[in-house]
Amino acid sequence: xxxxxxxxxxxxxxxxxxxxxxxxxxxxxxxxxxxxxxxxxxxxxxxxxxxxxxxxxxxxxxxxxxxxxxxxxxxxxxxxxxxxxxxxxxxxxxxxxxxxxxxxxxxxxxxxxxxxxxxxxxxxxxxxxxxxxxxxxxxxxxxxxxxxxxxxxxxxxxxxxxxxxxxxxxxxxxxxxxxxxxxxxxxxxxxxxxxxxxxxxxxxxxxxxxxxxxxxxxxxxxxxxxxxxxxxxxxxxxxxxxxxxxxxxxxxxxxxxxxxxxxxxxxxxxxxxxxxxxxxxxxxxxxxxxxxxxxxxxxxxxxxxxxxxxxxxxxxxxxxxxxxxxxxxxxxxxxxxxxxxxxxxx
Amino acid sequence: xxxxxxxxxxxxxxxxxxxxxxxxxxxxxxxxxxxxxxxxxxxxxxxxxxxxxxxxxxxxxxxxxxxxxxxxxxxxxxxxxxxxxxxxxxxxxxxxxxxxxxxxxxxxxxxxxxxxxxxxxxxxxxxxxxxxxxxxxxxxxxxxxxxxxxxxxxxxxxxxxxxxxxxxxxxxxxxxxxxxxxxxxxxxxxxxxxxxxxxxxxxxxxxxxxxxxxxxxxxxxxxxxxxxxxxxxxxxxxxxxxxxxxxxxxxxxxxxxxxxxxxxxxxxxxxxxxxxxxxxxxxxxxxxxxxxxxxxxxxxxxxxxxxxxxxxxxxxxxxxxxxxxxxxxxxxxxxxxxxxxxxxxxxxxxxxxxxxxxxxxxxxxxxxxxxxxxxxxxxxxxxxxxxxxxxxxxxxxxxxxxxxxxxxxxxxxxxxxxxxxxxxxxxxxxxxxxxxxxxxxxxxxxxxxxxxxxxxxxx
Numbered sequence: 126x127x128x129x130x131x132x133x134x135x136x137x138x139x140x141x142x143x144x145x146x147x148x149x150x151x152x153x154x155x156x157x158x159x160x161x162x163x164x165x166x167x168x169x170x171x172x173x174x175x176x177x178x179x180x181x182x183x184x185x186x187x188x189x190x191x192x193x194x195x196x197x198x199x200x201x202x203x204x205x206x207x208x209x210x211x212x213x214x215x216x217x218x219x220x221x222x223x224x225x226x227x228x229x230x231x232x233x234x235x236x237x238x239x240x241x242x243x244x245x246x247x248x249x250x251x252x253x254x255x256x257x258x259x260x261x262x263x264x265x266x267x268x269x270x271x272x273x274x275x276x277x278x279x280x281x282x283x284x285x286x287x288x289x290x291x292x293x294x295x296x297x298x299x300x301x302x303x304x305x306x307x308x309x310x311x312x313x314x315x316x317x318x319x320x321x322x323x324x325x326x327x328x329x330x331x332x333x334x335x336x337x338x339x340x341x342x343x344x345x346x347x348x349x350x351x352x353x354x355x356x357x358x359x360x361x362x363x364x365x366x367x368x369x370x371x372x373x374x375x376x377x378x379x380x381x382x383x384x385x386x387x388x389x390x391x392x393x394x395x396x397x398x399x400x401x402x403x404x405x406x407x408x409x410x411x412x413x414x415x416x417x418x419x420x421x422x423x424x425x426x427x428x429x430x431x432x433x434x435x436x437x438x439x440x441x442x443x444x445x446x447x448x449x450x451x452x453x454x455x456x457x458x459x460x461x462x463x464x465x466x467x468x469x470x471x
Numbered sequence: 472x473x474x475x476x477x478x479x480x481x482x483x484x485x486x487x488x489x490x491x492x493x494x495x496x497x498x499x500x501x502x503x504x505x506x507x508x509x510x511x512x513x514x515x516x517x518x519x520x521x522x523x524x525x526x527x528x529x530x531x532x533x534x535x536x537x538x539x540x541x542x543x544x545x546x547x548x549x550x551x552x553x554x555x556x557x558x559x560x561x562x563x564x565x566x567x568x569x570x571x572x573x574x575x576x577x578x579x580x581x582x583x584x585x586x587x588x589x590x591x592x593x594x595x596x597x598x599x600x601x602x603x604x605x606x607x608x609x610x611x612x613x614x615x616x617x618x619x620x621x622x623x624x625x626x627x628x629x630x631x632x633x634x635x636x637x638x639x640x641x642x643x644x645x646x647x648x649x650x651x652x653x654x655x656x657x658x659x660x661x662x663x664x665x666x667x668x669x670x671x672x673x674x675x676x677x678x679x680x681x682x683x684x685x686x687x688x689x690x691x692x693x694x695x696x697x698x699x700x701x702x703x704x705x706x707x708x709x710x711x712x713x714x715x716x717x718x719x720x721x722x723x724x725x726x727x728x729x730x731x732x733x734x735x736x737x738x739x740x741x742x743x744x745x746x747x748x749x750x751x752x753x754x755x756x757x758x759x760x761x762x763x764x765x766x767x768x769x770x771x772x773x774x775x776x777x778x779x780x781x782x783x784x785x786x787x788x789x790x791x792x793x794x795x796x797x798x799x800x801x802x803x804x805x806x807x808x809x810x811x812x813x814x815x816x817x818x819x820x821x822x823x824x825x826x827x828x829x830x831x832x833x834x835x836x837x838x839x840x841x842x843x844x845x846x847x848x849x850x851x852x853x854x855x856x857x858x859x860x861x862x863x864x865x866x867x868x869x870x871x872x873x874x875x876x877x878x879x880x881x882x883x884x885x886x887x888x889x890x891x892x893x894x895x896x897x898x899x900x901x902x903x904x905x906x907x908x909x910x911x912x913x914x915x916x917x918x919x920x921x922x923x924x925x926x927x928x929x930x
Contacts, residue, residue: 374598381576381595389591389632396636401662405669408629412622419621423614427605461591 126171137164138258145262151199151209154266155192158230161262162188168254169247180246184255187229187239194226211266213273220273223266224282230263233316234285237309241293244305249350252301253341256308257334264315264330271323279316284407286313291413298352300344303417304337307376310414317407318391321398324470329387336384336457339372342447352421356430362444366426371458373422377415383460390467472527472582475541478505479578482571486564494560498567499548502574506541513538513924525646527582531928535788536712537581540705542914543795544574547697549907550799553806554695566607570697573599577705581712586635586645589716590628593673593709597624600706603698604690616689623686627676630669637666638720647716656723667724670717671732677710678765680732681739691758692811696802699754703761703798704791711765711787714772715780715927729773736773737866740766744870747877753801753813756881757794760837763874764790771852774859777929782851784927789836789845789915796833796911800826803904804885807897813881816897818890826900827886829908838878839871842919847926 141161148154162185169181201219203209214220225236232240244252267274290310297303315329343365349355359366375384388411392404424430482501489497512534522528529537547570555563573596580592597620605617639645642653657663676683687707691699718725743762750756764786771783801811803826808816820827839845849871856863923930 370602379594379598380591381598385591385594392633393636396633397640401633401637405630405633408632409626412625412629415625416618416622419618423605423617427602427617428614 126167131168134164134167137161138168138254142258142262146265149210151202151211154211155196155199158188158192158195158262161259162192165254165259169243169251171248171251176246177248180243183239183246184243187236191226191229191236194222194229198223198226211269214270215273217275220270221275221278223270224274224278227263227267228282228316231260231267231312231316232305232309233282233312234289234309235282237286237289237293240309241297241302241305244301244308245299247301249301249341249345252304253338253345256304256341257337260308260312260330260334264326267316267319268323268326271319274320276320279320280403283313283317284403284410286310286316287407287410288313288413291410291416294417295413297417300350300352300355300421303421304340307414307418308333308337310411314388314391314407314411317403318394322394325387325390325394328390328467328470332383332387332457332460335453336372336376339450339453339457340369340376342450342453343369343372346445346447346450348445352424353430355421356424357432358425359429368454370422370426372454373418375458377418378411379415381461382458383456384458386461386464389464472524472529472578475505475509475537476527476575476578478508479541479544479571479575482574483568486567486571491560494563494567495548495552498571499545502541502544502548506538506545509538509541515924522584526584526588527579528584528647529582531924531926531930532715532784533581533712535784535925535927536705536708537578539708539788539791540574540577540581542910543700543704543791544570546795546799546907546910547700549903549910550700550802551695551697552903553901566603566697569599569603570701573603573701577701577709580709584647586647586716587632587639589647589713590632590635593713594625594628596706596709597621600698600702604694607695607698608693609695610693612689613693616686616693619686620690623676623679623683624673627683628673631673634666634669638670650720654720654722657721659724663724664728667721667728670721671714671728674710674713674717675732675769677713678707678769679710679762680769681735681742681762681766684739684743684762687762688755688758691761691798692752692754696798699798699802700795703757703794707761707765708787708791711768711772711783714769715783718772718775725773725775733770733773736766736769737863739763740770740870741866741873744873744877748873748880751813752811753804753881753885754798754811756813756877757797757801760797760874760877761790761794763870764794767849767852767870770856770863774855776855776859778851778858779855780929781926782848782855784848785844785922785925786848786852788918788925789843789848792911792915793833793836793845796829796908796915797837799904799907799911800830800833803900808894813884815891816894817884818886818888819894820886821890822895822897823900825905826908829905829912830882830886832912833908834878834882836915838875843915844918844922844925847919847922 141157144157145154166181170177198219201216202214206215229236287310290306294303294306311333315326318325347358375382378384378388395404485497512529515531576592576595583589601617601621605613679687740763743759747756747759768783768786771779804816836843836845839849853867
């Protein structure tokens with residue numbers, strides 16, 4: 126794509142999300158979502174082939190439906206409150222419709238079906254933008270309407286998302302689908318604590334974005350989209366196998382890596398609010414996630430995956446320069462001792 | 472406590488910056504020095520006031536375990552030299568780094584005051600162990616072993632996290648030093664029963680309890696020697712240590728909640744001892760014997776009498792040294808014949824008489840011969856369980872007999888009899904191996920002269 130046009134489109138995506146996050150008028154938020162959606166379609170379709178067309182179409186359909194639902198919720202809210210400012214949502218029906226719309230945008234169960242298929246159909250970089258940047262806008266709206274969200278619906282969606290994210294990823298070997306299911310599960314964790322302490326949602330979002338960015342960049346570095354091709358990284362850059370190990374364990378939520386911090390804080394917050402069975406269930410279901418991360422680490426760094434002999438002598442092309450990879454890796458694995466600093470967020 | 476933790480962390484730069492011919496020498500020497508420093512902790516004042524800071528403390532229970540941990544690192548390094556000799560330098564350094572990281576986490580776990588800090592470090596010990604087992608193990612079953620190990624422990628310990636946080640909400644703090652003064656009886660309710668279960672299951676899986684022990688033979692057998700040593704000697708004792716710490720907060724539910732686990736342990740110790748009699752795999756035999764000894768510790772901790780706590784602590788230390796020594800002996804066989812089958816390397820007394828002496832001593836301490844500290848531990852546990860209920864003496868007596876049976880079976884199969892013709896070209900024992908066995912045996916024998924330092928806080 127012509128670099129100028131590409132920059133313009135990318136800026137529109139950024140602008141769309143910024144408008145969503147900073148507006149106080151519901152119509153502007155809807156406009157921001159639409160701007161974001163329309164501009165990201167060309168980015169998803171950077172390579173022009175039927176697979177990306179299918180993925181972009183699916184993405185467009187689901188997101189457009191969600192935007193329409195959002196518009197309906199906004200109008201109902203307008204009918205009942207008489208004003209367009211974002212505060213809380215004044216009508217339970219509008220709140221439920223809005224929560225469903227935002228869940229559709231985020232990829233929470235039962236609206237998660239588009240996430241693996243869309244992520245699989247697009248290139249790694251587009252998948253990166255899809256799974257990290259696109260989650261910011263809906264999450265910011267959820268954050269702002271959090272006092273009025275129906276707890277039952279949100280917690281059901283959250284728990285089901287963690288389940289689906291765990292179980293769905295078990296049978297996958299394609300890396301983009303694995304990251305998609307991991308995103309579904311993490312969204313579940315984030316929305317579970319939204320009603321109790323929205324700050325922790327933001328913390329979880331931050332750490333999730335860091336870890337997902339790191340994972341995608343490591344995949345882009347070794348140009349691998351399947352488990353099989355990832356298992357050849359020991360030949361190209363042996364150091365990245367260790368980094369993949371550390372980042373995957375962090376995503377699985379193992380102490381002492383920083384992926385444990387959001388889970389710990391969320392469990393603490395939920396327990397303080399006297400729900401004990403829920404965090405236990407959530408934590409145990411996160412072990413399903415850990416299983417397929419472990420399978421990836423086994424094939425990549427801890428064993429030598431079966432490969433033909435000519436795989437051991439690959440051509441060494443010029444390595445891609447991935448910006449910001451070292452700081453991201455450090456941040457996605459070593460932040461746990463900084464947990465007492467979270468008191469500044471109060 | 473930082474005087475032990477910081478040098479252990481600094482062992483990592485030491486390995487990465489050492490020259491090729493100096494890595495083993497440097498790391499072994501400095502880790503021996505660190506264990507020398509930790510010996511000073513054994514001098515516990517009687518009023519239990521050895522608290523170093525808000526975050527670290529040491530009391531008569533954790534000090535022997537800490538000394539055992541620091542003592543074991545140089546031994547692990549010495550034991551690993553042979554099987555790593557053919558690896559490239561970076562992988563050797565990675566291995567030592569994994570061991571050192573594990574050591575750091577273990578030291579911090581045994582001295583943590585805050586129970587959530589204990590939990591995080593308890594979980595953190597899983598990662599280096601998993602990497603050691605999966606990356607440097609020898610057979611394809613190691614993948615399964617690593618998964619079983621990780622998931623059994625995590626399934627047990629995630630409820631523990633929730634339970635600890637809910638206890639923190641109830642009592643306001645999880646600092647162990649404070650809780651022992653604030654302790655109040657838990658009211659009787661269903662949720663407190665689940666709280667008891669959540670707290671204990673993590674340690675039950677780690678010990679392991681008989682029904683949940685499936686990970687242990689896999690992990691012990693598939694791990695390389697240093698992994699087996701640290702698993703058997705220390706990581707199992709983490710479960711015992713955790714149980715000893717947390718049962719102080721869990722009264723009075725323990726009096727009735729403990730029954731299923733007591734029954735499982737009492738039956739399990741006989742079962743696993745009997746399985747040992749039918750094992751062909753040497754490491755598997757030692758692994759099942761670990762389950763059997765740890766079942767005794769579970770019985771002791773759940774009975775909650777002063778004598779049983781003394782027996783549990785002594786048994787943990789004694790079993791740590793004995794089991795680690797047995798794994799080293801099995802490994803010396805494995806390095807020569809590359810097989811763990813017992814009968815493939817029999818009659819070794821004729822070929823390696825000094826090693827046969829170490830085999831004899833190790834087997835004798837395993838079957839709890841007087842006056843070793845193994846006997847002190849087992850005897851205290853048997854006596855206290857007899858006073859708890861007279862009938863347990865039958866099971867305990869049967870267990871002691873079967874333990875003696877399989878220890879002697881192991882000794883006689885590997886050492887006595889005519890040697891097979893295919894092992895008459897094995898290398899003689901290295902000085903390193905003899906030093907390793909001596910360093911295991913010497914504390915074991917010396918401690919029988921003054922066992923009060925390992926008898927824990929109820930002495």
